[in-house]
Amino acid sequence: MTAMTALERRRVERWVAAVALIVAAEEHASIDVPELNALGHMAAHAACEALLGLAVGVLQARPHPPGTVVKRGSREPGFPELLDEAKAAADPPFDPQVLQDLRVMHSARNGFVHGGQAIDHAELERAIAAAHMLSERVPMPGSRPVVGVASAVADIIEVEAVGLWLRRYDEQRAAGGRLAACDALAYALDATLDRTVPRLRHDSSRELQSPGQVSRELQRLAASGVFDTDRKAMAKAIDSLNDWLFPLAIGTPPQQLAFVRSVVGRVGREDRGGYPSSVYAATIEGPSEADLRRAAGIVVRIVLRLFAIGSLAARQRDAEIVELWKGAIATGKLVTVRPKGD
Secondary structure, eight states, X not given: OOOOOHHHHHHHHHHHHHHHHHHHHHHHHTTOOHHHHHHHHHHHHHHHHHHHHHHHOOOOOBOXXXXXXXXXXXXXXXXXXXXXXXXXXXXXXXXXXXXXXXXXXXXXXXXXXXXXXXXXXXXXHHHHHHHHHHHTTOOOSSSSOOOSHHHHHHHHHOOHHHHHHHHHHHHHHHTTOHHHHHHHHHHHHHHHHTTBSSOSOSBTTBOTTOTTHHHHHHHHXXXXXXSOTTHHHHHHHHHHHHHHHHHHHTTOOHHHHHHHHHHHOEEOOOOBXXXXXXXXXXXXXXXOHHHHHHHHHHHXXXXXXXXXXXXXXXXXXXXXXXXXXXHHHHXXXXXXXXOOOO
């Protein structure tokens, strides 16, 4: 991003907070227990309120209603007033169902905070969906409109080799290109894993913790007589442990990374002369919209978490690599290998 004014920087900081809240809400939603449903709902509500505030701009404090006894000053506008202001400012108008969902979300939040009512998982999912809708309507500073949470994270991290694919995911999804969005998500995850600090991969063709690699290395050594007949059991045990260690190294529960792989597939390691390697898709027809959105939420969490702890950084040749990738996108040279049908 170009240099920003102090006002623009504050706007970006509010956007960062909103994105982090959406990420937290989705993380809680992936577990589905009453306590975390409530926490996730609170996070999604706060994200919606922040995004509505960004959409409206600065609202002045309001006078108290006549007859109200107050000690000093005037009151801040409440959520219903903020929603009304955002509705009036929206162009194009908000979908009536979205407005209803936001009102129901606020009512559920008040019921939990003031009345101790439980928040069920459906209410949490409704709140998260509303937050995502708002994220697609609120631009960040600059001339390029943001079309989703992944694009906002791309602008936040400023690692273009990752951000390029996050933005492409949002752009393709908004245009109805579900399969292309799925591939972009696979590339975003792969580019992230290639830029961890410390490095998880030694070079462009080897992943330190990739499943199966340890087995192959053990088998190669065994051929020279280094290992005894127990080598196969040892290799299997190490591979099983690796299925836990690699996800935990990037701060992600193993089942979540496995889910992402089952949705978007994997990026191969073949050399295509600087162009992105092929995506080996997980399914023939691609994932459902719901599964794709959930996978995107997990990838965004991985990226944002690594960035926040200082474990994501651009590589020395990234400027050159990104230009090659952009050329591949522009000329249609991205390759996807889908599994064969029965």
